[in-house]
Amino acid sequence: MKNRYLVLLLAPMVSAAAQEPPKVTAQQFVNLQQGEAAHEGFRRAHAKGICVTGEFRSNGQLATYSEAALFEQGVTPFIGRFSVAGNNPTAPDLKAPVRSLALSFAMSSTEQWRIAMNTPPVMAVKDPHTFYQQIQAIQAGPKAIQAFFAEHPESSDFLSWKAQYQPTGSFAAETYNSINAFYLINSEGNEQAVRWAMQPKVFVPADNLEGVDALHQEITNRVVKEDIVFDWMFTLANEEDDENNPAKAWPDSREQITAGQVVITAVTPQLQGECHGINYDPLVLPTGIEATRDPILRARSAAYAESYRRRAKEALMGELEGQGNE
Numbered sequence: 484m485k486n487r488y489l490v491l492l493l494a495p496m497v498s499a500a501a502q503e504p505p506k507v508t509a510q511q512f513v514n515l516q517q518g519e520a521a522h523e524g525f526r527r528a529h530a531k532g533i534c535v536t537g538e539f540r541s542n543g544q545l546a547t548y549s550e551a552a553l554f555e556q557g558v559t560p561f562i563g564r565f566s567v568a569g570n571n572p573t574a575p576d577l578k579a580p581v582r583s584l585a586l587s588f589a590m591s592s593t594e595q596w597r598i599a600m601n602t603p604p605v606m607a608v609k610d611p612h613t614f615y616q617q618i619q620a621i622q623a624g625p626k627a628i629q630a631f632f633a634e635h636p637e638s639s640d641f642l643s644w645k646a647q648y649q650p651t652g653s654f655a656a657e658t659y660n661s662i663n664a665f666y667l668i669n670s671e672g673n674e675q676a677v678r679w680a681m682q683p684k685v686f687v688p689a690d691n692l693e694g695v696d697a698l699h700q701e702i703t704n705r706v707v708k709e710d711i712v713f714d715w716m717f718t719l720a721n722e723e724d725d726e727n728n729p730a731k732a733w734p735d736s737r738e739q740i741t742a743g744q745v746v747i748t749a750v751t752p753q754l755q756g757e758c759h760g761i762n763y764d765p766l767v768l769p770t771g772i773e774a775t776r777d778p779i780l781r782a783r784s785a786a787y788a789e790s791y792r793r794r795a796k797e798a799l800m801g802e803l804e805g806q807g808n809e
């Protein structure tokens with residue numbers, strides 16, 4: 484753990500501007516992600532999803548590392564969303580390469596923490612411009628993405644994960660990762676870089692699932708019978724780990740602390756649920772959690788806001804048109 488005030492004082496004044504990759508705007512990202520025909524009123528990425536509600540039951544183990552109120556022993560409710568990657572809200576959910584979980588905690592009327600996690604533990608690339616090129620390659624087809632990976636050796640940790648990943652038969656059986664690192668800050672101003680993962684408590688094989696909405700139906704049926712539980716596990720970086728590079732995995736030997744359990748108790752179709760109106764911006768952070776300098780975090784925040792602006796405006800226009808017809 485480092486003392487952040489000391490680190491800030493001693494930090495060398497480096498001008499990094501010269502080596503920075505070209506900038507990509509939020510509009511460029513969202514234009515590319517939404518594709519040629521946008522699905523009005525829906526998220527421009529992870530468009531297909533389902534709202535969830537539940538609570539985080541903290542065991543108090545992380546309270547010495549972060550003064551965030553939800554790490555004290557106790558219970559904090561959340562509004563969340565399971566989703567699959569892609570811009571089409573009616574796409575077959577089993578075909579999506581990535582599954583996701585987003586959570587929004589309201590610690591008080593003025594403090595929230597919003598989290599959006601994916602199944603891979605790392606990204607394939609480490610900066611927004613190269614991620615933009617990766618999406619272009621995905622859209623161009625299998626040959627282009629193969630060529631992209633061949634030209635980007637930094638994708639090796641992502642490709643190793645992908646080679647062994649077996650999609651399960653339930654949102655409840657996946658592991659969801661922060662990918663980007665954040666700092667835990669305690670009351671003495673000490674900072675600790677961390678990544679985290681929500682780890683499932685059940686294994687559900689993928690056999691016997693079929694249909695366009697298979698995962699959505701499975702989770703809707705499951706939650707009626709049992710709570711959906713994940714261990715919230717934090718991995719602590721040491722000096723050798725670069726917290727600003729989301730493409731590089733940290734060794735398995737790093738210290739891990741389980742902060743408690745995330746328990747989902749109900750699901751609601753997304754258009755009727757509260758998650759629909761939430762922008763799961765990863766830079767909405769409470770006291771006790773801070774962003775690293777990872778440039779992907781800024782790009783995410785800006786792109787989520789642009790996607791939110793577009794879908795909120797369309798939803799409003801839809802409502803106004805509906806009123807006109809009455």
Ligand code: HEM
Binds near residue numbers: 526565786787
């Ligand atoms: C530069 C990189 C990225 C860009 C440009 C990007 C872009 C977007 C956009 C535009 C949305 C729709 C937001 C909305 O309308 O509410 C979205 C949603 C989402 N993204 Fe990203 N993303 C990036 C990286 C990541 C990473 C690294 C993760 C995982 C850690 C992630 C996880 C998610 C999740 C889970 C959602 C759905 C959240 C929800 O349920 O509302 N994204 N992304």
